Amino acid sequence: MTLPLNHQEFVVDVLVIGAGPGGCAAAFRAADLGKRVALVDRRAELGGVCLNEGCIPSKTLLHTAKTLRSAAAVPGLHVDPRQLNLAALRAHKAEVVAQLTGGLGQLAKARGVAVMEGSARFESNLSAIVDTAQGARRIRFADVVIATGSAPARLPSASFEDPRVMDSTSALELTVIPERLLIVGAGVIGLEMATIYSAFGSEVTLVEAGAQFLPEVDTDVARALRAALSPTLKDVRLDTKVASMRATEAAMEVHFDGADGPAIEAYDRVLVAIGRRPDCRSLQLEKAGLSLDASGYLHVDEHMRTTAANLYAIGDIVEGPMLAHKASHQGVVAAEAIAGQASTFEPASIPSVCYCEPEVAWTGITERKAKAGGRAVDPVVFPWRASGKALAMGTPEGMTKLLFEQDTRRLVGAAIVGSGAGELIAEAVLAIEMGALDVDLCSAIHPHPTLSETLGQAASMATRTITDLVLGRTAARGLARLA
Incomplete structure (x- = not known):
């Protein structure tokens, strides 16, 4: 039943x-x-950042960018x-x-969810203004x-x-295609924006403070991605920081702190894509008895319940990857827990996808984290x-x-670089969730010729039954020569 919002x-x-999602x-x-439910958001439209300013707008533009690239390759x-x-x-x-x-508006109306546009702040743990x-x-x-999601992280040196200085939101407005574009940050957002703007005609320079693209993935995955992306970029500068920016009438003058390349370069526009931070602006959490941890997150248990028994938190404001599909699953868990159901959020893996061209997707544990945790794994590529x-x-x-995993032979991690990686990773997610073994994956008949075949072929390398390659001594690393 719709609530009387005129009161x-x-x-x-x-x-x-x-x-949001x-x-x-x-x-x-x-x-x-x-339950009688009220849904409050600062925006007039439902969907949050993902639908209005992030996931959907960017994927719409990325589809056009990839279509242009595919056509140009013909x-x-x-x-x-x-x-x-x-x-x-x-x-x-x-x-x-x-x-x-x-x-979404129709779904809310059909369920009798009262939607209110405005900014919420706690008055107590039982009321909000x-x-x-x-x-x-x-x-x-x-x-x-x-x-409440997250907001773009700010670069202190950028005004x-x-x-001419953009974040991911303003960049997606696509008001102009600059001739010279600097993208600060080689994470998911930076790489996706590089794909869009380079396909649309910009000369893109990518600068990253770290030593590789996508710090979440293994070095070999990042290396393969960089090799595939580099031809579409004017320049890539790793281990480099933006020390300062100076706005001139003609351009943005950027001073770099790094070993490679010139110390000063001029760009028509600069896109800052150094990540996102939890967004709890104006909530006045302390009035509800809540406080953020040192990283800016709210602590929750497996039911998404905070330290206050009737307050739940989900999505970007709790620890874990800032992903729409994580938030959606957590939202369902929170609602079911409130209704008294025994619902928990304990996924075996959460997939991540960077929709650059080519795409890269990963899920489960990485080889680097396995080694750091003393977990014995056999990687195959x-x-x-x-x-x-x-x-x-x-x-x-x-x-x-x-x-x-060496002792059980269960699949515990996966990463894919290539066209459609975001779609392909779903098989690995399900395999991890179901506790599939290497023999299960290679015994499942994959259609030929498809890219999904590569998961079965990789599993066949682990069981040493592959016929598409000749395995050498380094087969455990997935290094093989064509037959």
Whole structure:
């Protein structure tokens, strides 16, 4: 039943603060379980950062970028990114977002979830004030789910008052394609933005303070990704920091602190993509009896319950990867726990995907973390240059890496570099969740010719039954020569 939002105070069973993927999942599941639910967000549209400013807009643009690259690779076909109609592309992006936000609105309405636009702040652990355009309203609740997400991390040397300095949100507005673009950060966001802007005609320089792309993945995975991406970039500078920026009339003058390349370069625009931080602005958590840990997160148990019995937290504001699918699952768990069900969030693995071109996806434990934790694993790598489908697609630079626990032979980790890696990683996620062994993966008949075949072929390397390669002494590292 829809709540009387014209009143200054009303009572609900569950208040959900934040209408991103996690918040919507929590609100909808709680409503399905018979709870009266209010869903509050700063935006007029549901979907949070992911739908309005992140995942969906970026994937819409990435699809166009990848289509351009694929077309340009066709012999005899000329593709000129300067002919790209930015206005039409922006309109298409907006249409996709509007369709999805509208769908969420209908789902909320059908469930009787009361949606309120405004900024929430706790008054106690049983009430909150929502500041709306029509004035402040008090919501009394039995339980609350905090799902306020994250915000882009800021670079101290960058002044975002200058429109030539962008974060991921402003970059996705696609107001202009700069001739010279500097991207600070070689994480997921930085690499995806590099794919978009380089395909659309920018000369992209990528600078990273660390020693490799994507610090979350193993060195061999990062190395394969860099080799595949480098031809599309003007320059890549690792182990390099931005010391300062100076705005001139002609350009942004950037001073670097690093061993490689010139110390000063000029760019038309700078995109800062150094990660995200938990966003608990204006919540006044202390009034609800909550406090953040040293990393800025709220501590939760397996039911997503905080240190206060009736307060739950999910998504980017709790420890773990900042991913929409993590938040959605946690939202369902929180709602079911509130309803008294024995629901817990204890996944065997959480997949991550960088939708650059080529894509890279990973899940479970990495080889580096296994060694650091004293866990014995056998890694195998199947090179896509031995995949008929990859060769036919013109993407032989990919790789499929699997990690099997030495004593049990269970799959415990996977990483894939190549076209469609984000889709392919799902098989590894399910295999890890189900406790699959190396023999299970290689015995499962994969269709030929497909890229999914590479997971079965990698598993066959682990069981030493592979026929597509000749295994040598270094087979445990997945290094093999073509037969």
